[in-house]
Amino acid sequence: MDPVRNPYSPGAGRQPAALVGRDAPRSSWRVALERIERGRSSQPFVLYGLRGVGKTVLLSNFRRAAAERGWITAQVEAGAGKSLRESLGETLHAPLADLARPSAGRRLLIALRTALSFKASYDANGIWNFGLEAASAPGGGADTGVLETDLRKLVHDLAAAAEEEGVGLAILIDEAQDLAEEELVAICAIAHAAAQDEWRVLFAFAGLPSLPRVLAEAKSYAERFLYERIEELHGDAASEALTDPAASENVRWEPSAVKLIVEESAGYPYFLQQFGQDTWNAALEAAITYDDARVGAAAGRATLDNGFFRARWDRATPSEKNYLRAMADDGDAGSSSGTIAARLGRKPASFGPLRANLIAKGLVYAPEHGIVAFTVPGMAGFIARQPSTD
Numbered sequence: 001m002d003p004v005r006n007p008y009s010p011g012a013g014r015q016p017a018a019l020v021g022r023d024a025p026r027s028s029w030r031v032a033l034e035r036i037e038r039g040r041s042s043q044p045f046v047l048y049g050l051r052g053v054g055k056t057v058l059l060s061n062f063r064r065a066a067a068e069r070g071w072i073t074a075q076v077e078a079g080a081g082k083s084l085r086e087s088l089g090e091t092l093h094a095p096l097a098d099l100a101r102p103s104a105g106r107r108l109l110i111a112l113r114t115a116l117s118f119k120a121s122y123d124a125n126g127i128w129n130f131g132l133e134a135a136s137a138p139g140g141g142a143d144t145g146v147l148e149t150d151l152r153k154l155v156h157d158l159a160a161a162a163e164e165e166g167v168g169l170a171i172l173i174d175e176a177q178d179l180a181e182e183e184l185v186a187i188c189a190i191a192h193a194a195a196q197d198e199w200r201v202l203f204a205f206a207g208l209p210s211l212p213r214v215l216a217e218a219k220s221y222a223e224r225f226l227y228e229r230i231e232e233l234h235g236d237a238a239s240e241a242l243t244d245p246a247a248s249e250n251v252r253w254e255p256s257a258v259k260l261i262v263e264e265s266a267g268y269p270y271f272l273q274q275f276g277q278d279t280w281n282a283a284l285e286a287a288i289t290y291d292d293a294r295v296g297a298a299a300g301r302a303t304l305d306n307g308f309f310r311a312r313w314d315r316a317t318p319s320e321k322n323y324l325r326a327m328a329d330d331g332d333a334g335s336s337s338g339t340i341a342a343r344l345g346r347k348p349a350s351f352g353p354l355r356a357n358l359i360a361k362g363l364v365y366a367p368e369h370g371i372v373a374f375t376v377p378g379m380a381g382f383i384a385r386q387p388s389t390d
């Protein structure tokens with residue numbers, strides 16, 4: 001069928017035509033926004049799960065829900081080559097520029113001045129100009145160089161400005177497992193202070209399944225955060241991820257075709273989008289058949305092998321690939337470091353640096369101490385399909 005009308009969207013962070021199966025966290029987030037608007041507090045949200053399950057899409061949905069209520073929002077991705085200080089600072093410029101106006105209230109003027117000092121803390125040359133005389137207002141001081149101090153001042157003053165405006169401040173951090181230790185500690189401490197003192201701010205973090213442990217190790221009160229495991233889609237939600245986008249294009253799926261793709265994708269959102277896209281392209285008529293789905297699944301598997309999986313595999317060095325092969329014997333469930341080392345005929349400790357590199361590359365994570373698992377569902381199967389010379 002016409003690829004121009006294809007409603008499926010495989011790809012990191014790409015908003016699906018139908019965001020299904022996430023009603024519970026979306027409604028909790030709405031409740032948290034309303035609580036904060038009424039001067040109550042909420043603990044930070046933590047979305048964690050494997051690659052491709054839809055964490056970024058949900059985090060962006062959270063951000064939009066806040067923005068639609070007029071909130072000041074900042075969504076950043078950790079580990080993308082910038083420090084948290086710089087990425088947060090730069091992301092805040094646009095929403096603050098939108099708020100700045102001659103009639104700005106006292107707290108907003110203070111916040112703008114604090115934001116200017118925060119900017120100066122990482123960029124001595126870049127000058128922001130909000131187009132008003134903020135110089136005479138108090139504020140500033142978010143440039144001591146100590147991250148926790150500066151960030152606390154910034155978040156506090158912005159939250160106070162948000163309150164003055166009758167809204168709130170939402171700070172959303174994706175790939176949060178990649179925050180530096182100092183950044184994690186600072187952000188957890190600030191989130192804790194904010195919840196205690198009822199600042200008008202709401203935090204959300206998204207990241208790999210190791211994120212809850214990483215947060216708990218940074219600060220013990222991170223245990224009180226609201227943890228939401230984001231998983232593959234089950235039952236009707238998985239089917240709707242296929243049928244809803246088609247229905248809005250007046251295209252129908254035969255139930256047997258839906259069943260096949262749901263099974264082939266194991267309900268993983270990324271795979272549903274990929275197989276959905278390929279099945280649509282294979283179909284000739286506005287009713288998608290079982291045969292179309294078979295063709296689509298085969299094409300989708302090839303696309304994933306050549307892209308989604310291949311891109312990760314190619315990131316590994318030859319000795320890392322050997323390690324990953326030894327892991328793949330256990331399937332996707334995870335392996336004990338001791339067992340892998342035994343398979344490779346060496347002591348577990350000798351693999352420490354290699355394992356750390358694989359974690360830094362985002363290929364594996366440690367669900368618990370002494371265990372490693374793939375971050376991507378289906379990676380073990382992909383590795384098993386690779387020739388041993390690759």
Ligand SMILES: Nc1ncnc2c1ncn2[C@@H]1O[C@H](COP(=O)(O)OP(=O)(O)OP(=O)(O)O)[C@@H](O)[C@H]1O
Pocket residue numbers: 009010011012013014015016018019020021022049050051052053054055056057058241269270271273
């Ligand atoms: N609830 C959903 N319903 C349907 N499709 C979804 C849903 N959530 C995500 N998707 C689709 O799944 C794919 C992956 O989404 P996303 O990039 O948000 O995953 P992720 O968990 O952030 O992955 P990564 O760990 O690689 O960053 C995208 O193609 C997106 O359109």
Ligand SMILES: [Mg+2]
Pocket residue numbers: 012013055056057174
């Ligand atoms: Mg993501």
